[in-house]
Amino acid sequence: MMEVISGNTVSRKCGRRLSVAPMLDWTDRHYRYLARQLSRHTWLYTEMVNAGAIVYGDAERFLLKDECENPVALQLGGSEPKDLAAAARMAAGYGYDEINLNCGCPSPRVQKGAFGACLMKEVDLVADCLNAMQAAAPDCEITVKHRIGIDRDTDYAVLADFVGTLARKTACRTFIVHARNAWLDGLSPKENRDIPPLRYEYVYRLKREFSDLCIIINGGITDNAQIATHLQYTDGVMVGREAYHNPMILRSWDGLFYGDRLPEIGYGELMEKLYAYICTQLQSGRGTTVRHIVRHYLGLMHGLKQARVWRRMLSDAALLRENRPELLLEAWQQVKDGNDGLV
Ligand SMILES: Cc1cc2nc3c(=O)[nH]c(=O)nc-3n(C[C@H](O)[C@H](O)[C@H](O)COP(=O)(O)O)c2cc1C
Structure with missing residues (x-):
């Protein structure tokens, strides 16, 4: 605690x-x-x-x-x-x-x-x-x-x-x-x-x-x-x-x-929430794209192995053009694979 x-x-x-x-x-x-x-x-x-x-x-x-x-x-x-x-x-x-x-x-x-x-x-x-x-x-x-x-x-x-x-x-x-x-x-x-x-x-x-x-x-x-x-x-x-x-x-x-005693959010739970958020935003009819959102996520893996791969994937113009929310999960998988036990 x-x-x-x-x-x-x-x-x-x-x-x-x-x-x-x-x-x-x-x-x-x-x-x-x-x-x-x-x-x-x-x-x-x-x-x-x-x-x-x-x-x-x-x-x-x-x-x-x-x-x-x-x-x-x-x-x-x-x-x-x-x-x-x-x-x-x-x-x-x-x-x-x-x-x-x-x-x-x-x-x-x-x-x-x-x-x-x-x-x-x-x-x-x-x-x-x-x-x-x-x-x-x-x-x-x-x-x-x-x-x-x-x-x-x-x-x-x-x-x-x-x-x-x-x-x-x-x-x-x-x-x-x-x-x-x-x-x-x-x-x-x-x-x-x-x-x-x-x-x-x-x-x-x-x-x-x-x-x-x-x-x-x-x-x-x-x-x-x-x-x-x-x-x-x-x-x-x-x-x-x-x-x-x-x-x-x-x-x-x-x-x-x-002094809040609730546990800190884990990376895995965070990724689930962010993935759901991106999906909702893409369906909102406001013209929001994956790029508009994930550009703010580049620093999320700061200090972890594979942070560079994460950043590279989330700022890759060709990948972003596909406008698939799954890009987030694929980049997260790379980070998870490189950091034993990260949840
Ligand atoms: C990219 C960027 C945009 C900023 N835009 C604003 C702004 O719209 N309004 C404002 O009051 N300060 C703005 N600032 C200044 C920040 O609010 C803050 O006062 C400044 O960065 C110092 O805090 P820090 O050393 O913790 O970054 C901006 C700073 C940055 C880096």
């Missing part, structure tokens, strides 16, 4: 002890379905969706989710309170538990639309956005994801002022902090996830100074020991890339961090 390796000494009121970060092109509903098979409690996030795309475009395409995904948050991008409110209202109807406003994305495309990380410079506008979203979706929790600062300004007071102002002017009580600055002048979004230095101490201090708020830490966290350490100083940990490239890490989280 597993032991909870870190009691959160700070606060238990926030349900998001563990969450998987919003990641464009990665955390779509197919990835989230996989994640939910691995952990019952981990909080999941959609990719960032532009509020305007929901309000003026194909809402169903962006908001569709499986009921099993909850608890799940929709992340919105935007800076127009009216559009954000309309998108939040629609999202509430689809059963999202939380709606998160992106104030951390450094992409130049996003900057042109005056949202994402550059919103950290416009705290009053952010407050208007959050208030409009909350009024439109009173039963959803409204949250913000942001950086610790913009460009080369590493003054902690800027971060504290941003969070403090929002806490005063809005009902937002949960702040997800990517513990590095966003450098808006010349770094690509990818570089902006690696190059600006991580300053976890800023996030810990934020929690100390705003102890009533739920403060979630994010950025560069890759294993359970690091998670346990961060949980001593914050209310929750959000993991991005590691949860995508090595999804099996989620299997241990219910036991380790939520």
Whole structure:
């Protein structure tokens, strides 16, 4: 039986002890379905969706989710309170538990639309956005994801002022902090996830100074020991890339961090569920293909023998063109054959 390796000494009121970060092109509903098979409690996030795309475009395409995904948050991008409110209202109807406003994305495309990380410079506008979203979706929790600062300004007071102002002017009580600055002048979004230095101490201090708020830490966290350490100083940990490239890490989280005593799912049982899911999706009439789904499975055998064969089979263009769900089982058989006793 597993032991909870870190009691959160700070606060238990926030349900998001563990969450998987919003990641464009990665955390779509197919990835989230996989994640939910691995952990019952981990909080999941959609990719960032532009509020305007929901309000003026194909809402169903962006908001569709499986009921099993909850608890799940929709992340919105935007800076127009009216559009954000309309998108939040629609999202509430689809059963999202939380709606998160992106104030951390450094992409130049996003900057042109005056949202994402550059919103950290416009705290009053952010407050208007959050208030409009909350009024439109009173039963959803409204949250913000942001950086610790913009460009080369590493003054902690800027971060504290941003969070403090929002806490005063809005009902937002949960702040997800990517513990590095966003450098808006010349770094690509990818570089902006690696190059600006991580300053976890800023996030810990934020929690100390705003102890009533739920403060979630994010950025560069890759294993359970690091998670346990961060949980001593914050209310929750959000993991991005590691949860995508090595999804099996989620299997241990219910036991380790939520005290859930149900056994972890085995590979064999997982494969059965994923196979059934692919079959259902192919029959859904939405044009979903095997490739749309299994592209999220490439990291599942991380650390096992035959992981390369698994990846190669699931990304082989000719095999994927056949669009047969059985491809998953055939690749799994290769892994099983190479790993004695794996279930
Ligand atoms: C492919 C990719 C797409 C991302 N898309 C988003 C996004 O849509 N919204 C967002 O707030 N952050 C986005 N991020 C940033 C992550 O949410 C997270 O803050 C960042 O990767 C740092 O966490 P990590 O070091 O655990 O990956 C993205 C990151 C990656 C790798």
